[in-house]
Amino acid sequence: MIKFKIATPERVLFDAEVESLTLPTQMGEITILPNHIPLIANLDHGEIRCQVANKREFFAVSGGVIEVRKNHEVVVLADTAEFGHEIDLKRAEEARDRAKLLMLEKAGEPEAFQEAAASFGRNLARIKVAHKHRTHKHPHVES
């Protein structure tokens, strides 16, 4: 088991033991299993998945730092982090569309474009996590 903790400046979102977890890093997605070697990596925006006794938890995060410690401890310091059920799907979709428009508008300004692109990616991840939460809660809806 891995002791897994997600902390943001506002709160500690999650602090429990998990069997495995998958995180988005700047170098790509990684999965941590027990006995992973110590690692410090930059967290990218995206979704964190973790497996706890046949149950899966999803979180949407937007950048931060990951530390894997030697004694099966994983700490995620995230700028923002949300549970799937906390995400307002409609507002996330609106934010994504706004970011998309902004990306088209600011195509000539690298800095503003990058900011808009980051916002777009963040909201895309939030929408994905919110959808997963829904299908997970009501598995028969889709079939």
Add this chain to the structure above:
Amino acid sequence: MELVSAAKMRKAQLAAQASRPYATLSAELLQNIAARTGQINHPLMRQVVNGKPSDRFRALAIVITSDKGLAGSLNTNIINKTIELVKIVRNEFRVFKSGNDELDRVHTAVGVTEFITIGKKATEAIRRFKDAKIIATFPGKDKVITSADSKPIAEIAMKEFAAAVYEKVFVIYPQFISTLVQKPNILQLLPFESAERRGVRDEGREFLFEPSPGEVLENLITRAVEFSIYQTLAEAAASEHSARMVAMRNANEAAGELIDDLSLSYNQARQGGITRELSEISAAKLAMEG
């Protein structure tokens, strides 16, 4: 108003306390990196010395107060602390350059402090300082603080520091100790000093950094500086509402006492009038009967 402040105070205090685990974890992480990479070497952690002898020692002070008053001595204490800092900076110049005798003699200029103000009270007070230069002003943050509040402030500070405009950056804010006690505090934001290094943990050499130690450190320090601002803002909000609640409670009590005193004088005067009239009537009656 006491009740309104009490409700806001509870929220703000919880928010200030909720950020503590993050503070501990990020300090631990910095220590771990320091232990593993030997020494932390990052532009935001080095003191940048302006080479030219004509350059003044310049410091940036980020002053955090509230927008509204009625909070007891909270804002006055912050302004007094700011004046204290301006004096320290003025003297720091000598200490700072004393490594070289020749330079010391050449220098006659004194250290100057420039400001970023947060909250109307800071802006109003610092405008009255002699030759004060305010490079940016933000509205007071008395709601729940988010990283969107702290980020722009941290970005200005880091940008100016990295460009060697300022040699030191300070934050002056009311540190939240308890509902009754808020202490004006000066925090050195840059060069960034990580919390004291306690016993260095040896976790062996096998250790991965992704993408690289430098990039991870860059990421971490930027966040640590942003978080420092976040935390001071959260503490300032908790302090503001606590100070206001206490001030309002004192005002309530003082007003109550005043009402008691005035009621007593009023009743005495009224009773005096009644007694006088009664004795006049009885005197008149006695005179007529007599």
